[in-house]
């Protein structure tokens with residue numbers, strides 16, 4: 001993948017089928033309608049990564065006052081581990097144009113060790129735990145602060 005060139009752009013309604021396919025093969029927590037709803041949400045930042053004609057990842061965040069709430073992110077399996085997840089988050093931060101200090105907040109299943117390692121690598125820290133938040137797991141709360 002040395003010549004690997006992909007773009008990141010805002011999601012479009014026509015991307016939903018591919019986005020939903022990635023979601024079902026990843027966390028599988030969101031229904032199709034949840035993605036559709038994001039297009040009607042003013043404060044939503046919904047991005048996709050696209051390689052040739054194919055959607056290979058997405059991220060959904062809400063930009064509210066001085067916080068970015070990362071609601072969902074996934075990269076297609078065969079494209080994981082090459083920086084796409086990190087780039088999606090970087091782009092959300094850039095688009096948000098937030099003035100420092102601000103935070104990114106996330107919530108993930110405690111058993112999702114690979115996502116946990118990903119967020120740790122990006123500089124997030126654990127801030128809390130919501131017991132039995134999901135049907136089958138606790139929720140781990142993590143955040144990263146961007147200071148002046």
Ligand SMILES: CC(C)(COP(=O)(O)OP(=O)(O)OC[C@H]1O[C@@H](n2cnc3c(N)ncnc32)[C@H](O)[C@@H]1OP(=O)(O)O)[C@@H](O)C(=O)NCCC(=O)NCCS
Pocket residue numbers: 026027072073074075076079080081082083084085086087106107108109112113114115117118119121122
């Ligand atoms: C979590 C996820 C989005 C990460 O995306 P990604 O494109 O694979 O991550 P990146 O390649 O940008 O990784 C960024 C850094 O995190 C590290 N990282 C990523 N996945 C990791 C893993 N499974 N174990 C250890 N480190 C990991 C990378 O090594 C990289 O560090 P580096 O710069 O030193 O190489 C992806 O694994 C995914 O789609 N998982 C399934 C869905 C999911 O769990 N989403 C999160 C729900 S909260």
